Amino acid sequence: MTTESAPVTRAERKKQELRREIIEAAFDCFAERGYHGTAIADIAARLGVGHGTFYRYFENKRDIVDHVITDLIDKIVASLAAENAPDAVGTLDEYREQTARIGEALTTIFGEDTRAARFLLLEAPGIDGQMRDRILDFHETAALLTAAYLEHGVQVGYLRADLDIHSTARAINGMILASVISELRAPSKARQARLSAAIRRVMYDGIAAR
Amino acid sequence: MTTESAPVTRAERKKQELRREIIEAAFDCFAERGYHGTAIADIAARLGVGHGTFYRYFENKRDIVDHVITDLIDKIVASLAAENAPDAVGTLDEYREQTARIGEALTTIFGEDTRAARFLLLEAPGIDGQMRDRILDFHETAALLTAAYLEHGVQVGYLRADLDIHSTARAINGMILASVISELRAPSKARQARLSAAIRRVMYDGIAAR
Amino acid sequence: MTTESAPVTRAERKKQELRREIIEAAFDCFAERGYHGTAIADIAARLGVGHGTFYRYFENKRDIVDHVITDLIDKIVASLAAENAPDAVGTLDEYREQTARIGEALTTIFGEDTRAARFLLLEAPGIDGQMRDRILDFHETAALLTAAYLEHGVQVGYLRADLDIHSTARAINGMILASVISELRAPSKARQARLSAAIRRVMYDGIAAR
Amino acid sequence: MTTESAPVTRAERKKQELRREIIEAAFDCFAERGYHGTAIADIAARLGVGHGTFYRYFENKRDIVDHVITDLIDKIVASLAAENAPDAVGTLDEYREQTARIGEALTTIFGEDTRAARFLLLEAPGIDGQMRDRILDFHETAALLTAAYLEHGVQVGYLRADLDIHSTARAINGMILASVISELRAPSKARQARLSAAIRRVMYDGIAAR
């Protein structure tokens, strides 16, 4: 039951494979030396192919970085989506657990290899205005994702009924962002865990004394 | 009997003035076309001076962007410091008010001219590893600043005694960051105000239903 | 079954050819306008190629002048070595003849195209300290070459047994150098012949009256 | 009995003094970093004067190197002329002694400070065609100087009557040149002395076995 939607012939498959390899090599290079510090020849050399070949797979340098970004975002979304769905929980305690699970997933994604986060959050936005907008859109999309969780919580009733869902989603994502940035500066499992706990504490209890 | 402390002669004053103008012109250019998209000649042309002049005031292209960043950070710190000191408040209500004031100050700084935030947060980190580290350090410094407010609150007693001050400070700054990023994507006074309120709500009450 | 040792493919051959052409064009330019007066673009333009092409064949400007020098020295050594070997003679008369032949060879090399000598002796040493040392080494190597002739003569017995071979070799080379310099100033076959004769006269008879 | 030919007033004297200092500073710089490696600002900085001042004393960069050369040549000629006059000797033995004295004088001039010789023989000729010609003329002038000694020797009778005076003068100067060059490569009093002896040996006895 093959879904012959995309590649058919062996040649076609090979091509897709190389295309993928180029994207990965490009990411490696960009992560190592930055977008402007990377020459097309570097990417080709890393793969051991002629740098003319590059242009058979991608329009130009700007083109590939777009694909690298798409690739990264897809991976992040996939590994998050795989874990949890917003409507998989029914009580605040379950929600807390889910929150913790998501936190762990993010920690795994960004903690193991900081290159993705570094590239997405720090390198890419400086490439040009268009890329900057893409990254800003990504933040927005992430906020919508978080909003879905909040919305479910409000509907089910374990989250405050008067919650400004979209604004709060942004705020929560901001805390996650802070966590990622903190890791980028100097990775530390311990600090990361403390920060994660503090974020959840803020979320559930606020900061004020009772 | 002149009382000027630093630049005395008129020539000296002129020099300082031009130096400042170059920094500003550089910021304008960088904000418009990005660091890599800006040629030294562009900066000079904007001022109507020969591009050789640039090199009388700055070592090289990398040198000036450092000064531009320093300049920006100084301005931000100054405008925040001017408003509020951590120990100026004694009760939770006063603290809420101070928080709101700081929020407004940030809104003013970043809202009126998004270029500073855009450059600092999105453009600069992509310049090179050193600059990226500088910006990450800036985040850290900002967290320390926020931590000072939290610490005062804990000492005076209007904030939870068991607060993980530094982690919470990072979390709070993350929310502010989210707010700034949201403005960068699409400025909107209304959304900004809602987000600001949501952040304060999260801070003081958490998100859970009671 | 091709028998070429080094460059096999046609592309490879073409490449070697262009490389050689660049060296020659560079020499032409350097000889005409001096090293510092020559821009890479000049060299490329002389060949009718883009100046980026230059950098596919040589590291940088300093690199090519080294190759030009190597090329020149090789040519000189080759055309001298081709003529005479130190141990090809057995008597003083034969030695005199050999000396004359070498003199003529040198006259041919340097007389026909003064550019080589001019570049090697007058232009190159001023390029930088490293090149100066190379040229000084060249003088030294030439002295060793001459010393080999003297040594043979001493061994066979037609030259003075107590000859300070290396010092005398340097002295003789100095006279040759004077001859070359004299030609560089104002070429003249007649003067050149007289100088050549005078050198041989000094060598064999000294200058003192008997 | 002052011969008020040149500077009169104190201002005038000061000016001449500075002019001289600039020439010396320029020589120092040129000797250290070469002509092309020296900026006018370097020369001025070495004297602690503004580099605009330079242009009040010399037309341009090319102008001063001419004066530096003139200065060097004058010094060399002076220190040689001071020692010996061609007609101060009457016999071959006296001539040998004079030759040795001149050799020592040259050794002193060039041996103590190789910078002069290095600049004159290796650096200057590469500056431009005009300078190259000046240096070649210097060689010629030196040959004429030597020729005067030879001519006197022939007239008095202690040198071979049939000597080709001008050619032989060039040959002898070539040997001296070789000596200087040898010192430039690697100074060594011992080698210098041996070379000096070998030159005199060649001059008086030739190299052939008797």
Place this chain on the structure above:
DNA sequence: TATGAATGAGTGTTCATTCAT
């Protein structure tokens, strides 16, 4: 007269992109 700020011509070098093989 001395100064040094301003200038811009000049140049080495990089690299994205094209295209003939």
Place this chain on the structure above:
DNA sequence: CATGAATGAACACTCATTCAT
């Protein structure tokens, strides 16, 4: 289809020279 040779636009940076103060 893969290659890499060729290209030239682009740009950072230097420095001799001028000239207002």
